[in-house]
Amino acid sequence: MTWETVIGLEVHVQLSTKTKLFSGASTSFGSEPNTQVDLIDLGLPGVLPVANKEAFYKAIRFGLATNAEINQVSMFDRKNYFYPDLPKGYQITQMEKPIVGKGSIVINVDGSEKLINITRAHLEEDAGKSIHDLFDGETGIDLNRAGTPLLEIVSEPEISNAKEAVAYFKAIHQLVTFLDICDGNMSQGSMRCDVNVSVKKVDDAILGTRAEIKNINSFKFIERAIHFEVARQIKLLEKGESIVQETRLYDSVKNETRSMRSKEAANDYRYFPEPDLLPVVISDNELEEIKSTLPELPKQKEIRFVNEHNLEESEAKILASSKAMANLFEDASEKTKDSSLIAKWLVGDVSALLNKDNISIEESKLSSINFAKLIERISDNTISGKIAKSVLEEVWISGNDIDAIIEEKGLVQIQDESVLEDIAKKIIDANPDQVNAYKGGKDRLFGFFVGQVMKETQGKANPQGVNKILKKLLNS
Amino acid sequence: MDKETVTTISNLSRLAFDKENEEKITKDLENIIKFVDQLDSVDTSNIEPLTSPLEKTAKTRADEVTSKNRKEKFLKNAPNANEDYFLVPRVVE
Amino acid sequence: MSIQFKTIKELSSMLRSKEISNHELTKETFNLIESYKHLNAFITLNKERALIKASELDKNSSELSLSGIPIAQKDLFVTKDLRTTCGSNMLSNFIPPYSATVIENLEAAGCISIGKTNMDEFAMGSSNETSFYGNVLNPWGQNLVPGGSSGGSAAAVAAGIVSAATGTDTGGSIRQPASLCGITGIKPTYGRISRWGMVAFASSLDQAGPMARTAEDCAILMNEMCSHDPKDTTSLDEDVPDFTKGIDAPIKGLKIGIVKEFDLSKLDSNVVKVFEDSKKHYESLGVEFVEVSLPNINLSVPTYYVVAPAECSSNLSRFDGVRYGNRCDDPKDLEDLYIRSRSEGFGDEVKRRILIGSYVLSAGFYDAYYKKAQQVRRLIKNDFDNAFEKVDLIMSPTTRGAAFEAGSMSDPIEMYLEDLFTVPANLAGLPGISIPNGHVDNKPLGLQLIANSLQESLLFNVAHNFQMTTDWHLKTPSLEAK
Numbered sequence A: 001m002t003w004e005t006v007i008g009l010e011v012h013v014q015l016s017t018k019t020k021l022f023s024g025a026s027t028s029f030g031s032e033p034n035t036q037v038d039l040i041d042l043g044l045p046g047v048l049p050v051a052n053k054e055a056f057y058k059a060i061r062f063g064l065a066t067n068a069e070i071n072q073v074s075m076f077d078r079k080n081y082f083y084p085d086l087p088k089g090y091q092i093t094q095m096e097k098p099i100v101g102k103g104s105i106v107i108n109v110d111g112s113e114k115l116i117n118i119t120r121a122h123l124e125e126d127a128g129k130s131i132h133d134l135f136d137g138e139t140g141i142d143l144n145r146a147g148t149p150l151l152e153i154v155s156e157p158e159i160s161n162a163k164e165a166v167a168y169f170k171a172i173h174q175l176v177t178f179l180d181i182c183d184g185n186m187s188q189g190s191m192r193c194d195v196n197v198s199v200k201k202v203d204d205a206i207l208g209t210r211a212e213i214k215n216i217n218s219f220k221f222i223e224r225a226i227h228f229e230v231a232r233q234i235k236l237l238e239k240g241e242s243i244v245q246e247t248r249l250y251d252s253v254k255n256e257t258r259s260m261r262s263k264e265a266a267n268d269y270r271y272f273p274e275p276d277l278l279p280v281v282i283s284d285n286e287l288e289e290i291k292s293t294l295p296e297l298p299k300q301k302e303i304r305f306v307n308e309h310n311l312e313e314s315e316a317k318i319l320a321s322s323k324a325m326a327n328l329f330e331d332a333s334e335k336t337k338d339s340s341l342i343a344k345w346l347v348g349d350v351s352a353l354l355n356k357d358n359i360s361i362e363e364s365k366l367s368s369i370n371f372a373k374l375i376e377r378i379s380d381n382t383i384s385g386k387i388a389k390s391v392l393e394e395v396w397i398s399g400n401d402i403d404a405i406i407e408e409k410g411l412v413q414i415q416d417e418s419v420l421e422d423i424a425k426k427i428i429d430a431n432p433d434q435v436n437a438y439k440g441g442k443d444r445l446f447g448f449f450v451g452q453v454m455k456e457t458q459g460k461a462n463p464q465g466v467n468k469i470l471k472k473l474l475n476s
Numbered sequence B: 001m002d003k004e005t006v007t008t009i010s011n012l013s014r015l016a017f018d019k020e021n022e023e024k025i026t027k028d029l030e031n032i033i034k035f036v037d038q039l040d041s042v043d044t045s046n047i048e049p050l051t052s053p054l055e056k057t058a059k060t061r062a063d064e065v066t067s068k069n070r071k072e073k074f075l076k077n078a079p080n081a082n083e084d085y086f087l088v089p090r091v092v093e
Numbered sequence C: 001m002s003i004q005f006k007t008i009k010e011l012s013s014m015l016r017s018k019e020i021s022n023h024e025l026t027k028e029t030f031n032l033i034e035s036y037k038h039l040n041a042f043i044t045l046n047k048e049r050a051l052i053k054a055s056e057l058d059k060n061s062s063e064l065s066l067s068g069i070p071i072a073q074k075d076l077f078v079t080k081d082l083r084t085t086c087g088s089n090m091l092s093n094f095i096p097p098y099s100a101t102v103i104e105n106l107e108a109a110g111c112i113s114i115g116k117t118n119m120d121e122f123a124m125g126s127s128n129e130t131s132f133y134g135n136v137l138n139p140w141g142q143n144l145v146p147g148g149s150s151g152g153s154a155a156a157v158a159a160g161i162v163s164a165a166t167g168t169d170t171g172g173s174i175r176q177p178a179s180l181c182g183i184t185g186i187k188p189t190y191g192r193i194s195r196w197g198m199v200a201f202a203s204s205l206d207q208a209g210p211m212a213r214t215a216e217d218c219a220i221l222m223n224e225m226c227s228h229d230p231k232d233t234t235s236l237d238e239d240v241p242d243f244t245k246g247i248d249a250p251i252k253g254l255k256i257g258i259v260k261e262f263d264l265s266k267l268d269s270n271v272v273k274v275f276e277d278s279k280k281h282y283e284s285l286g287v288e289f290v291e292v293s294l295p296n297i298n299l300s301v302p303t304y305y306v307v308a309p310a311e312c313s314s315n316l317s318r319f320d321g322v323r324y325g326n327r328c329d330d331p332k333d334l335e336d337l338y339i340r341s342r343s344e345g346f347g348d349e350v351k352r353r354i355l356i357g358s359y360v361l362s363a364g365f366y367d368a369y370y371k372k373a374q375q376v377r378r379l380i381k382n383d384f385d386n387a388f389e390k391v392d393l394i395m396s397p398t399t400r401g402a403a404f405e406a407g408s409m410s411d412p413i414e415m416y417l418e419d420l421f422t423v424p425a426n427l428a429g430l431p432g433i434s435i436p437n438g439h440v441d442n443k444p445l446g447l448q449l450i451a452n453s454l455q456e457s458l459l460f461n462v463a464h465n466f467q468m469t470t471d472w473h474l475k476t477p478s479l480e481a482k
Helices: A053-065 A162-178 A219-238 A284-292 A298-309 A313-319 A323-335 A339-357 A368-379 A385-398 A402-408 A417-430 A432-439 A443-456 A463-474 B003-013 B019-041 B071-076 C008-016 C022-035 C047-059 C101-108 C151-158 C175-181 C215-225 C269-284 C297-318 C334-345 C348-361 C366-387 C412-419 C423-428 C456-469
Strands: A003-014 A077-080 A090-093 A103-109 A112-125 A129-135 A138-142 A149-155 A191-201 A211-216 A246-251 A256-259 B086-089 C042-045 C070-074 C112-117 C164-169 C184-187 C207-212 C255-259 C288-292 C393-397 C432-440 C443-451
Touching: A003 A162, A003 A219, A053 A112, A053 A149, A053 A162, A053 A284, A077 C297, A090 A112, A103 A162, A112 A162, A149 A162, A162 A191, A162 A219, A162 A298, A162 A323, A191 A219, A211 A219, A219 A246, A219 A256, A298 A313, A298 A323, A298 A339, A313 A323, A313 A339, A323 A339, A323 A368, A339 A368, A339 A385, A368 A385, A368 A402, A385 A402, A417 A443, A417 A463, A432 A443, A432 A463, A443 A463, B003 B019, B003 C348, B019 C297, B019 C348, B019 C366, B019 C412, B086 C334, C008 C022, C008 C215, C022 C042, C022 C047, C022 C070, C022 C112, C042 C151, C047 C112, C070 C101, C070 C151, C101 C112, C101 C164, C101 C215, C112 C151, C151 C164, C151 C175, C151 C207, C164 C175, C164 C184, C164 C215, C175 C184, C175 C432, C175 C443, C184 C215, C184 C456, C207 C215, C215 C432, C215 C456, C269 C288, C269 C393, C269 C432, C269 C443, C269 C456, C297 C348, C297 C366, C297 C412, C297 C423, C348 C366, C366 C423, C393 C456, C432 C456, C443 C456
Parallel strands: A211 A246, C070 C112, C070 C164, C255 C288, C255 C393
Antiparallel strands: A003 A149, A003 A191, A077 A090, A103 A112, A112 A149, A129 A138, A138 B086, A191 A211, A246 A256, C042 C112, C164 C207, C184 C207, C184 C432, C393 C443, C432 C443
16 A cells, blocks of 8 residues: 655744744843733733734735745734633634735755745734743743743645655745744744644545644754654554544654643634734835845845856855855855855765765854855965864854964964975884885875875875975975 | 534633523524624725724833732632642643 | 713703812722622722822812713723623632723723722623522512623612713623613714723624613713723724714704614514604604515524634633632533633633534534525625615614513523624614613613714714703612611
8 A cells, every 4th residue: 555645844944033923022032031021912801903004014025035925904903812821811822814815935855846836924923932841740830931922833744754844844934034024942932833743545546534733943853753643643553443533742752642632622722813903014115114124035146146156056055054154155245255165065075974964054153254264365375274163063062262273272284394394204104115115106105105204294294385395205 | 593503612711501591692692693694784894803992002011020029918818728829620641 | 960861961050169079989980889889780899099199189170071980890801900801700719910992091090090890791691590690680670680791780870879880782781781771872883982891792893882871871981981992802993983073963864774674563562662753853853764674683592602602612621720710629620620610710601602502603503594694794894795785774673672681591592692783783783773762661761772883973963963852861769878
């Protein structure tokens, strides 16, 4: 039996506005609990919401970047349910008339592209946080996050496997950070997603019953949760059992999904138009203004990198993959014109370190100033490529200034030819057998001498200088 | 309107009734629903619902921080809180 | 000298001429409250702060329009650091950290908030019998209800304790008690007065308004209560006129509509006679009466009893025992906390409406009830729009009859029909005023005038003309101090 997986994602993007969607309280992350709470966020009797226009502008940027319909008249609805971190007993969201309508985004899986349609993207308020493990027998409620604007981006069920789901989530992450509408910080929960998974027989026309896996906030967990869930569903179906439509939770420790039936208890959200908020209208002028300030998007950047900097397409793709990466590239390019050297370092060593630690540039200690300096020191021959590698590793850990590291560890490249010649002579004198063998035709031994010089200088010798001097001395 | 419906909407509303009250409320609701069923008599096809008598558009606000920390005052009003959090019985997820 | 039954205008002139000091006036007001304590018109008093403010005004006299005037505030408006209960056990210990815009506006105009008036729980009721704090008595008779939900405010004014009080009106909650207590009350155009800090019952219907002895006093109050409030985006961004300006202009030639579909023959013949007398009186002032048809108006009450509960079921979800308000003892888990806190906190009528609201919004019923009602609501609004092309105002009795005895109306639907004449103005967002226009069995009745959007000045003008030429608004109940 061949099974086909059908996946749809609902991605929740925290918009990087200064204040909440309906109150003037700050949205900054990491403050003491309940200190960023307005009368409105607390849901006190008698309070009324006032919509933050900036949240609409940010949502529209997303819509424009995904070629979506923008609803210039959009409305809010109430979604009613009880939960302790939902202060009003309802969430203000957009059900009937979302700000962003149908759009699409291109994802990249193993080098090939696929277009995923986006059903809609709507504004809604985030809930607060429930802290379950801090107090004995009690759950603590922190409302700092309550009311933070979210853009919920709903995809069509056009994603076929875990890899595509991750690629889709990455594409959204890339886009929202490029657009500067979200800080993209996954560990702080700035992007979370719900994954709808179902399986069906390949020949079946209708979709299978789906399960919704709630609130996943890492690329890795999306992949694992889907793998687990697909396997679970297939196993059930093959046993002749049926899938229950339900909400499930992914447990990253046990690597499994499990039912959240408690939360399901006959939920009927009783949506209806929010009577406290009139329709929000975006004028043609506002729309034009937003269009004119849209930044360059990844694909455009990629093409420009190829054209302006003569990069390989594959390199350009990696460099344009995140805003932070592209910034490192462009900042360094302004200091030194050697674009291909910059690209080589970013695509090579920097990417390798990122992968190793599984973090993004923003989360690393490598600043764009420091990286530009590193490239400068390589191209002005202050340090060799080999030394640069260890300097990068040092920066990666400490975040210290490049020049300070070079100076402190005495890593400045030895360029003085007379110094290099003295060392080379010493090496030649100490290895008469190898000299004879080399002169007898064993060319490969040249590398041995280079290595010895490097060893003697702890890698600081300028490689071109060493080559030149050794050739001169050995071939004379 | 039957007992089962009343139970469902009571649960949705987080309200509970004792047996005696439940019967009375079921009857009341039944009558009220019967009363509002009069609306069926009007043809409303193609009529746009009127959700607010103000057929205007919203005023919005600039993205500027205007509120200050009032944690202590807020937590003081709470039936159960410690110095940082509102507290409820442990929620199991 | 007595301050009982005085109007704002009279009290202001007494204060200005130093016939009485601010402090004396406020103190005397508290004495009256004490004398008529049995009316149960107040839930919470603001004595200490009120007297301090009055003394301050004696030291630094002000030219503000309401300077030194004691006002009773309906307990649906939140008042900073002063208990606000909404007539509910749910909020029996609730001390708000902020004040409603209306309260701030009135206090900024110099008035002295003397206390919070009793009301039907969360403004749901037409007799004040749903208050957790007990019934309010109508000063006009033993065991008569004052109407509701602003029953405490109406009784306080009718008993002459205060010259003015604030009220709120979702389906008639200012006009009906004004009518039953023989005072004047107006529900302005939806959006005229900010709803910030007015605890929501049904957001798209709720509107605050003044209650006083005369239309002119109501106009003086309205001047201060109205404002465009950036905190309430449903408040109107319109200039607030001086509502007292032109209030005594003649009304000759005005066209007033009588609603064909209101079947007055079902009412008590004495009630009809009072209404007919008022018509004649207006005719004598040069008004022309025209019959207008509002074909859907008799669907107002069923429409209202879908829309209002729907909004209320959602608005009252915030009372969950987590952040403020009643929490049950020893909840065994979260669900137990929710269910017991709410079931103990709310009374029967509130629960009934929450359930109806949940029902009409629930999956499978939304279209048949909620959406349908909002569609009918549009038809009703259209009916008004059409009518106002032909007439300047629409007139009807405010209520089907005079005040009834407490406990005499046990069927919820009978009680809902109390709002028959008042509900349409809320559905359409229109201003409506009730003025005393006669008595039946020594009990007052009210006359309702409804105007087109933003035409409050016309309402005041027409009401004031009536009050310049009749004395129903001057009648006072014979009250015994207890």
